[in-house]
Amino acid sequence: MTSIRILVGSVYGGALLTARTLKKELEGEGHHVTVLENPVLDDITSNNDALLVCTSTTGQGELPANLLPFYLDLRDQLPQQPGRPFGIIVLGDSSYGDTFCGAGDLMEEALYETAARKVGDTLRIDALETMEPEAEALPWVRGWLEQV
Numbered sequence: 001m002t003s004i005r006i007l008v009g010s011v012y013g014g015a016l017l018t019a020r021t022l023k024k025e026l027e028g029e030g031h032h033v034t035v036l037e038n039p040v041l042d043d044i045t046s047n048n049d050a051l052l053v054c055t056s057t058t059g060q061g062e063l064p065a066n067l068l069p070f071y072l073d074l075r076d077q078l079p080q081q082p083g084r085p086f087g088i089i090v091l092g093d094s095s096y097g098d099t100f101c102g103a104g105d106l107m108e109e110a111l112y113e114t115a116a117r118k119v120g121d122t123l124r125i126d127a128l129e130t131m132e133p134e135a136e137a138l139p140w141v142r143g144w145l146e147q148v
């Protein structure tokens with residue numbers, strides 16, 4: 001059994017639906033999952049749960065407004081999380097070119113600066129290729145959990 005905190009960034013609800021689907025499925029398999037729609041730093045510093053970012057990309061490779069305050073506080077305060085496992089699921093659209101899935105890179109950089117430990121490769125979900133991000137996220141997260 002693993003305790004997981006999902007940090008959600010979403011504009012139109014795709015990433016949020018993905019996070020909620022993961023919670024439902026993983027809790028059915030005995031894990032404990034907290035979905036954070038408006039995360040604050042205390043949501044991660046008050047526990048040692050594995051961290052899973054599930055965010056879309058907006059603007060020009062930017063973070064959605066609901067995740068941005070968390071990101072800025074994380075960058076400002078850099079609460080050290082040595083060895084803490086994290087994973088990244090990022091939604092984007094490859095037609096945006098260079099900024100494809102940029103939000104995931106921003107979160108990865110910030111978490112690395114806290115000395116957290118990345119587990120698995122980033123899952124990049126391309127809106128051009130799928131209308132069901134949760135269908136890609138579910139098998140990925142099962143593999144991720146085996147490495148956490």
Ligand SMILES: Cc1cc2nc3c(=O)[nH]c(=O)nc-3n(C[C@H](O)[C@H](O)[C@H](O)COP(=O)(O)O)c2cc1C
Pocket residue numbers: 009010011012013014015016055056057058059060061062091092093094096099100101102127
């Ligand atoms: C205004 C706007 C800007 C976007 N900018 C980017 C971008 O820079 N890079 C990218 O990969 N996707 C970009 N996207 C695509 C979204 O990330 C993608 O559609 C995603 O599935 C939306 O997820 P959500 O429903 O959780 O917000 C943008 C979409 C919109 C509407």
